[in-house]
Amino acid sequence: SSGIGAAVVRQLLADSWQVIGMSRSLPPFSQPNFRHLMVDVSQRSALLAALEQIEPPQAIIHAAGSMAAATLGNLDPQRSESLWRLHVDAAQTLVNHFAPTMGPGGRIVLLGSRTSRGAAGRSQYAATKAALVALARSWAAELAPAGVTVNVVAPGATDTPMLHQPGRESSPPRLPPL
Numbered sequence: 001s002s003g004i005g006a007a008v009v010r011q012l013l014a015d016s017w018q019v020i021g022m023s024r025s026l027p028p029f030s031q032p033n034f035r036h037l038m039v040d041v042s043q044r045s046a047l048l049a050a051l052e053q054i055e056p057p058q059a060i061i062h063a064a065g066s067m068a069a070a071t072l073g074n075l076d077p078q079r080s081e082s083l084w085r086l087h088v089d090a091a092q093t094l095v096n097h098f099a100p101t102m103g104p105g106g107r108i109v110l111l112g113s114r115t116s117r118g119a120a121g122r123s124q125y126a127a128t129k130a131a132l133v134a135l136a137r138s139w140a141a142e143l144a145p146a147g148v149t150v151n152v153v154a155p156g157a158t159d160t161p162m163l164h165q166p167g168r169e170s171s172p173p174r175l176p177p178l
Helices: 003-014 044-051 077-101 123-146
Strands: 019-023 034-038 059-062 107-111 149-153
Touching: 003 019, 044 077, 059 077, 077 107, 077 123, 107 123, 123 149
Parallel strands: 019 034, 059 107, 107 149
Antiparallel strands: none
16 A cells, blocks of 8 residues: 555556455555455454455455664564564465466566675575575466466565564664665
């Protein structure tokens, strides 16, 4: 409903795609070819219930995200579990539900991060994004014979609301120069 996910939805709508978005908050747009489902995708049972309302898609884009920055000695296990549910479990639930019904030309895109290679103060976030890369590689190999592609888009720091979340003081983002 914000940031990169909202930008992707806007572009898909501009390209005349039928789009179904899922988020905890209302998106900043409303168009005839857009349907929004209010759901916390990090809650597996709620996500599965929402997926039952959706016809098999031609493409899946998982862009839900949250950031956690904390140094060793300050890691919060509950925050780690929350990130895992949002980034990894939600992606796994979406793809597991729909991939068997996707045909040739199907696309699965997961929003990763350059941080997946590791970054000081961002171990919990980096671990979930690295897991997405591993899932995508495995799924790509499994789905290639069906003509379905799986990719991870891994941007660096991007000026979105997530970039300005509180609690990032331990490892502030470094935006690349333009």
